Amino acid sequence: KVCIHGYLFPLPVALGPVPHPSYDATAVFRGFWTLLIILGLVSALTGGFLLVCGVPFISHKLYKLGGAFLITAACLFLFLLLLYVLWMEVVDVKRYVLQERGEACPDAKVSVLYGLSFMVAAAGVPLELVSGLVFMMVGRALHASK
Secondary structure: OOOOOOOOOOOOOOOOOOOOOOOOOOHHHHHHHHHHHHHHHHHHHHHHHHHHHOOOOOOHHHHHHHHHHHHHHHHHHHHHHHHHHHHHHHOOHHHHHHHHHOOOOOOOOOOOOOOHHHHHHHHHHHHHHHHHHHHHHHHHHHHHHO
16 A cells, blocks of 8 residues: 545545544534535625626626625635634644544654645635625616616
8 A cells, every 4th residue: 555645625525434433523614614615606606697697787786796796705715714724723633634544554644734726715715805896886886877
């Protein structure tokens, strides 16, 4: 057996018997993580759909609603990033990895790093927030011009 580097995956994955014989303290956290990811993605996609398919420059309400959905998605993604940082810093990651690893790689080394995708996500939150605010202002300007 060859041990290779892996990534700590925060989403719930059921391997083996359910419920697992050993208690996993991060299961509730991972459930909230999954729920917030789904809500954030649905909110961002709904906002984008309203803005693209909402007959541009006709209905100011759709622009405001699409902007509100984008702002909501940005807030949810920001909360997800904060939860991820909290999870990486507070949870005993070494013990968690040793528990999940089993006996396949007894001499595995544990290191915690924030990857490039985390940095891109952190940069994407303010961009999504600004785009939501811009579309809300466009809706306000359209309403004022009528």
